[in-house]
Amino acid sequence: MERTEKIETSGVFSIKEARVRFTEINRDVAKKGSIVILTNRGTPSTAIVSMKLLRKLIGDKAFKEILFKQFYLKQVEDSINNFFDSNEETISLDELKKKLGR
Amino acid sequence: MFKVKLSKLAEKNLRDFSDKNKEIEDLLISKLEDLQNIDSQSALKSRKVGIVEGLPQKALKRLKERNFDEHVYEYRDFPKSKPFRMVFIIREDTIIVILIVHHQQMKERFNNLVSKKLTSYLDLMDENSF
Numbered sequence: 001m002e003r004t005e006k007i008e009t010s011g012v013f014s015i016k017e018a019r020v021r022f023t024e025i026n027r028d029v030a031k032k033g034s035i036v037i038l039t040n041r042g043t044p045s046t047a048i049v050s051m052k053l054l055r056k057l058i059g060d061k062a063f064k065e066i067l068f069k070q071f072y073l074k075q076v077e078d079s080i081n082n083f084f085d086s087n088e089e090t091i092s093l094d095e096l097k098k099k100l101g102r
Numbered sequence: 103m104f105k106v107k108l109s110k111l112a113e114k115n116l117r118d119f120s121d122k123n124k125e126i127e128d129l130l131i132s133k134l135e136d137l138q139n140i141d142s143q144s145a146l147k148s149r150k151v152g153i154v155e156g157l158p159q160k161a162l163k164r165l166k167e168r169n170f171d172e173h174v175y176e177y178r179d180f181p182k183s184k185p186f187r188m189v190f191i192i193r194e195d196t197i198i199v200i201l202i203v204h205h206q207q208m209k210e211r212f213n214n215l216v217s218k219k220l221t222s223y224l225d226l227m228d229e230n231s232f
Contacts, residue, residue: 064216069156071212072203076154076174076189077161079201083109083191084164090107090198093134096116100127 105196106137112188115202119186129184130202137177137190137197150179154189169193 055063091099108116120127145151154174166172171192180186185205190197 067216068209068212071215072208073154073156075203075208076201077157079109079111079189080161080164080174080191082111083198083200084168086110088168088198089110091110091113093106093108093131093138096108096113096134097131100131102131 103195104138104140104192106134107196107198108134109198109200112199112202119202119204126184129180130186133177133179133186133188134199136179137188137199140177140197142175142192150177152176152178165191 058066116127116130120130140151142151146153152175154176157174162172162174165174173192175190175192177188177190187203187205188199189201189203190199192198
């Protein structure tokens with residue numbers, strides 16, 4: 001998921017032509033994303049920015065990729081909740097094979 | 103050797119994917135059988151298995167409270183033409199598959215959400231509480 005994009009940040013950050021490597025959308029901070037900014041000095045720092053700005057910084061293609069990852073993570077999270085909400089109901093592999101007539 | 107179980111959702115996923123398709127059913131069952139003999143450490147190194155990164159702390163905390171391993175794993179050892187992923191959790195000697203997804207189908211669902219129903223990615227986030 002990680003990629004490096006060259007961007008212009010004038011007026012947003014104090015560094016120009018910074019290289020931004022996005023990490024992921026932090027869902028604990030609603031509608032905000034965290035990005036790692038690699039300056040020319042090579043010191044990485046993390047910034048939390050709005051989704052609008054994140055989209056602008058990394059471009060539509062990369063932005064869509066992180067949204068897709070979030071879409072997948074949401075399904076995983078839902079499946080965990082679903083499992084516990086159904087009182088951890090399971091079927092063993094052997095039982096399943098029997099049900100499938102194997 | 104692990105005992106392998108499926109959650110109700112994973113069982114439904116398997117049935118939906120393999121509905122009238124014996125080849126897919128054979129593939130998914132054989133991969134579930136592989137999971138019984140998996141060595142999680144060497145599988146992690148070989149990338150057959152990966153840790154699902156980026157899940158919210160709340161979900162991971164829930165696993166820990168129920169005495170599960172602190173990670174959620176993906177089994178990715180599928181042919182490129184059939185890019186399934188099995189998401190599982192571990193408690194002691196038991197692997198529980200909680201979700202089975204097909205990467206391409208998931209991508210199509212996502213693209214449909216983005217292109218048809220919604221006018222922008224930001225709307226998508228609103229709808230799904232991202």
